Amino acid sequence: MALPPASAPGGTPQASEVPQEPLRILLISIHGLIRGTQLELGRDPDTGGQTKYVVELAKALARSPWVAGVDLVTRRIEDAAVSGDYAEPLEPLADKARIVRIDAGPPDYLRKEDLWDHLDSFADHLFTWIQNQPARPDVVHSHYADAGYVGVKLARLTGLPLVHTGHSLGRDKYRRLISMGLALEKIEGDYNISRRIDAEEEVINQAALVITSTRNEIEDQYELYDCYNPDKMVVIPPGTDLQQFHVADGSEPVQGSGFLEGLQVSLKDPTKPMILALSRPDLRKNIITLLEAYGESKPLQRLANLVIVAGNRDDVRDLDEGPQAVFTELLIAMDSYDLYGLAALPKHHSSDEVPLIYRLAASTRGVFVNPALTEPFGLTLLEAAASGLPLVATENGGPVDIIANCRNGLLVDPLNKEAIAQALITILEDANQWQAFSRNGVRHVAQFYSWDAHAEAYLHQLNQLVQQQRSPLASSRILSGDRRRTKAIFTAIDNTLLGDRDGLSLLSQLIRERRKGCLFGIATGRRLDSVLTIIREYDIPVPDILITSLGTEIYYAPHWLPDLAWAKHINHLWTPQVLRATLKELPGLQPQSRKEQSQFKYSYHYDSQHAPSLDQVRAILRQQDLLVNVTLSFGQYLDFVPVRASKGQALRFIAQRWSIPLDRILATGGSGGDEDMLRGNTLGVVVANRHREELSILGDTEHVYLAEQSHARGILEALEHYDFFNL
Structure with missing residues (x-):
């Protein structure tokens, strides 16, 4: 029996540089049970090595003089079946480190496969928490696919660099479960494997750096993904606590436990x-x-x-x-x-x-x-x-x-x-x-494999990321907002606001009556000129804010001034020439008219009989290292916008600027392009129309109401359902 061949120490980079300023690091590890002492390792499949890894990583980083602070963010749990420790919003971990617990979904302890429907809420709560801190983190580091899903949302909203550690990967797990003879339906039902793999594809594509523990992970597991790019992956093996784990030295009895x-x-x-x-x-x-x-x-x-x-x-x-x-x-x-x-x-x-x-x-x-x-x-x-x-x-x-x-x-x-x-x-x-x-x-x-060596190599990598130009969203608000406006209504237009003239008249009258305390906004895939024409034609109240071209443009009344900070933010890694060249090779895609195109939105007619599926289109774009949001609306309109742009991300940007909590924003929609506007902590509304099946996935999502009535009457129904004006 031969020994394995010798190799370099895990491929660990030698740390020759340190951050110019001490870093603030946000670690996200959502599932399992995380606390500073008495870790319940082995309690269940969700409380294993990853739990210990993130706690030890936070402690090791906090010991470095080049770290200003470490927040280890996890899910807050209030459940009689587990310790009350997991219900504490904050827990000190070290002099410069703490555990932060964020609400998401029911308070009960849930296995990781049951958390997916609550991750949008987790992301919104965490985004709000970050905005309320005296200092922003310099980098976000997500652990496992569920945290990666949240990390992607935060990176797109804040412009912060995203680091990711997978710990284990869905495609590899899927491969092994198949080899064990498990049926596809059971794998999907037990492990929610499709959602996990989709999240992993997104986070690997979005992350500026992927940290692995071994070279084997890169070559055998990450290689299975569409956006496999070993150039942004680095091996930094975890450490071990040599104060705890050591040979018996006579200072303590081995016997007697x-x-x-x-x-x-x-x-x-x-x-x-x-x-x-x-x-x-x-x-x-x-x-x-x-x-x-x-x-x-x-x-x-x-x-x-x-x-x-x-x-x-x-x-x-x-x-x-x-x-x-x-x-x-x-x-x-x-x-x-x-x-x-x-x-x-x-x-x-x-x-x-x-x-x-x-x-x-x-x-x-x-x-x-x-x-x-x-x-x-x-x-x-x-x-x-x-x-x-x-x-x-x-x-x-x-x-x-x-x-x-x-x-x-x-x-x-x-x-x-x-x-x-x-x-x-x-x-x-x-x-x-x-x-x-x-x-x-x-x-x-x-x-x-000491934690100090791990932390040194880790900080060397992070320093290279944070030296890049800060996002414009890191700057202070450019709008003071009207403090009397404590809530907001944002609605899509086509097949949502429009479609029932009498219902629209009733809704318009109500909005005019409530303008002093409520912002009114429209979020649409249409261009600015098209939206303004519709507002005049249908006598819609003039909005305070317009989100147009599928979230790529934000305008403020009355002079429709564009938000230049938003434009700068979404321009990150936008490569329209490469995108157009790639799409030109795909069958079943026909560019829409020039009036439907804009600087940050390319729109196509989609022929499902001849075009690749939506998942295949996304896979092709990932393989070309294109960071793009892809949206199919009304079954025939396919839009491509920068990865940081969407109706939902623009809405959250506005909520931050105007200091309006997401749970006081009614967001209404009726097609696939509205999905991320309705997810999370907004009060989502899906009106009844012939395209609402595109949003059927939201049926079991918290804070989403499926109206029985269509178009503007569905919005009126939702306002009554939420008792919105009495919030």
Whole structure:
């Protein structure tokens, strides 16, 4: 069994520069349970290595003199089933770091697959929170696809550079679930995999920098995406806390914990070397194969005990379906192989005991094993290595780099039980090899995988991003606003405001009566001249604000002055010549008339019989590194605008300028081009018309009302539904 080839230390860049000014960093990690102490690692699939990573990253960055502050943003949870700690809006983490908890959706603890419908609300709440802080962050760093979805929205609204860490990726997961024989419908139903992959495509395309833990992630996982661009990806391996994880030095007893007392009851001979596995009870962690490998190897049973630490449990029957299935298999295998007294599945351990568990295993001259089907990185491998334990680990993913750098273990095929058993026997039988692996691990983890080294390399990368010109949205407001206007109505025109003359007359009268306390705005795909013509023709009240050309232009009454700061903001990475050349090659797209085009909007007639699907069009644009928003309206009009432009983003820009909370803005629409205006914390209204199916996805979204009446009468119905003028 050969050692993996040596490599550079994870490809980590050498930090030769530091920020010119201390940086303010916003980290976003939404799902799971995040707090500063007593992390509930392994509680469920959402509370694993990523939880620990973001907390340790925030602490490490806060120690740097080149960091002014770190905000780790997560979701606020108020649920009797979890600790009250997760309901606290703010939690100090270090001298310059804190955890910030943002509301999104119901207060209950939700698994990450059920959070998608609430992420727009999370983004709006977080955007509002940022505006109310004394200083803006210099960079946004999102973790996992759900935070990436939010990060993309924030980057487009604020102009802040976006950094992303995937931790694991949907396309890779989808590939592996298919290989396990799961039906497509079950994958979609259980994992919401399409929404996750779409979000990942957007964040990889939008991000200025993608940070990975291993070269394998870049070459084997990110390569699966349409917008794969290795030039903006960098490997910075996570660190490990060397204050917690270290070899036993005599300063604290290895013996004497409740965990150890439990093992002494469970094992016939607790002094034998310990084969230790530590992970959450997840089928992908493949610990059942490890138990079977041990059960089928009498030589291994004679050499060592097996201890599998897989979260905490009181009664297997009370666990969620996934963990329950894992423990059921483990307990059946224990009984089948008659491993009582040789193997242990401890029911409880605290996070404070984990460093002790590693040192206990090392004191018996044991081995740490990670048999996962794939391991994106492997923080437990670093913790075990720092504690002096040799490793046996899966050959799929991060362990390849870790063992190559640390020279402290063997890689195995996680599905080959004989190979797992033989690797363990090889290390356990050779005292010299065990000692060499143990010594190498301790030395090289300190050299390659400390949090301070990680923070230094990380800040070197961030410094290059923040030196770029700041967004015009970072400047102070150019409008003071009328403080009597405490709410606003924004509506689309075609098939929303128009379509019922009598209903429009009633709505117009109501708006005129309420003008003193309420802004009135129109958001449309039409150009300014076309909108003004319609306003005169239909005797619509003159709006205070016009959002035209699908959110690419903002005008203020009475002289229709354009907002130049908005134009500068959306011009970011807009390459119209490249876009036109790319679209020219696609069948089924015919440019609309010149009067429908503008500087920041290109409009086409869309023939669904001959043109690529909307998803295919987006994929083609990503492959060309084009950052563009694509909108299909009324089933036949396809519009392309800069990635920072849309009706919804323009509306939020205006809300910020006029200091009007989003939950006091009624936004109405009737076609696909209105979707992002209605999502999030606005009071959304979908009027009844023949194109409302384009917005059917919003039916289960909070703050969206599906009116029974059409056109202007649907808006009147919604005003009554929300009791809008009495808010």
